[in-house]
Amino acid sequence: MTRATPPPLQPIGPRSYDSEMPNASRMYDYYLGGAMNFTADRELAERAKTVLPCTPSLARLNRSWLRRVVNVCLDEGIDQFLDLGSGIPTVGNVHEIVQRSNPDGRVMYVDYDATAVTHARKLLKGNENAGILHADIRDPQTVLHAPEVRSLLDFTRPVGLLMVGILLYVGEEYDPAGLVATYRDACVPGSLLPISVITTQIVAEHDPMTHKQILDLIAVYNDASEQIHPWTVDDLRSWFTGMDLLEPGITILPEWRPDGSLESDNDSEARLLGIGGMGRVRGPVTEAPA
Ligand SMILES: C[S@@+](CC[C@H](N)C(=O)[O-])C[C@H]1O[C@@H](n2cnc3c(N)ncnc32)[C@H](O)[C@@H]1O
Incomplete structure (x- = not known):
């Protein structure tokens, strides 16, 4: 069933189970080959794949980008992470990458x-250095001041604050730029903020057929509990105010510090659909002595 009118504004807050309403978390799990999804999720995900056949490839490219940015954070000395919109646990979870190295x-x-929360809690049982908060990232004060968050992470030291594949679900009405700024301001200088989103901008210039397909995919998500909000390179760049972009700046996902994996996805039609960049929070500007 396709809605004729735009979906209503989503109320802020944690979601309970609703197996009848397809959602972003379980559809992403399905694209990645997971089993934590219901019939409604699979049916809408199949519709998504019909209109944009490279949808699973787009999910894998984002997942590969997540792994690479976490490794870069680790190489830069980050040892604590806040992962916003973490998803249903799957292969290559952030705590596994982090704790393998440290x-x-x-x-x-x-x-x-x-x-996502139930399965993460099961997986993390007994792991004292990892946890999950059931909260809405559009409510940053609740996230940042949750006792679970404060007892695990030390915000007087740099953190890796991951916004990977999440701000595509946050519309302009929830002010993604303001959200990023609020999270940035909770982090001390030296903290690293990787952000990836979907864009229709690049494909519009280079691949008209995939451009039409991604617009159709966005329309399919009108029947899911989250809608997709594509952003431009300039939108994403503007969110890094107060940060220095790490090399190579903002790029399509497969071109951001590629490591030779996922060759087939790197060449798929999905390659122009995801963009990302990583910012380092700047220190306070101090006046040079006269
Ligand atoms: C596409 S998955 C991305 C998972 C993971 N970050 C990755 O990149 O592989 C997006 C996740 O964001 C979650 N999400 C969407 N909007 C959210 C919100 N406002 N607050 C918290 N989680 C949200 C969804 O439930 C889903 O699990």
């Missing part, structure tokens, strides 16, 4: 989806 590394996940 067993004392800390990871706090945040997701508003009950399926």
Whole structure:
């Protein structure tokens, strides 16, 4: 069933189980080959794949980007992470990447989806250095001041604040630029903020057929509990105010510090659909002595 009118404004807050309403978390799980999804999710995900056949490839490219940015954060000395919109646990979870490299590394996940939270809690049982908060990232004060977050992460030291594949679900009406600024301001200088989103801008110039397909995919998500909001390179760049962009700046996902993996996805039609960049929070500007 396709809605004729735009969906209503989504109320802010954690979501409970609703197996009848397809959602972003479980559809992403389906694209990645996971089993934590219901019939309604699979049916809408199949519709998405019909209109944009490279949808699973787009999910894998984003997942690969997540792995690479976490490794860059680790190389830069970051040992604690806040992962906003973490999703249903799947292959290559952030705490696994972090704790493989540093067993004392800390990871706090945040997701508003009950399926993601339940499965993460099961997986993290007994792991004292990782947890999940059931909260809505559009409510940054709740996230940043949650006792679970404050007891695991030390905000007087740099953090890796991951916004990977999440701000495509946050519309202009929730002021993504303001949200990023609020999270940035909670982080001390030296903290790293990777952000990836979907864009229709680049494909519009280079691949008209995939451009039409991504617009159709966005329309399919009108029947899901989250809608997709594509952003431009300039939108994304503007969110890094107060930060220095790490090399190579903002690029399509497969071109951001490629590591030779996922060759086939790197060549798929999905390659122009995701963009990302990583900012380093700047120190306070101090006047040079006269
Ligand atoms: C596409 S998945 C991305 C998962 C992971 N970050 C990755 O890149 O592989 C997006 C996740 O964001 C969650 N999400 C969407 N909007 C949210 C919000 N306002 N607050 C918290 N979680 C949200 C969804 O439930 C879903 O699990």
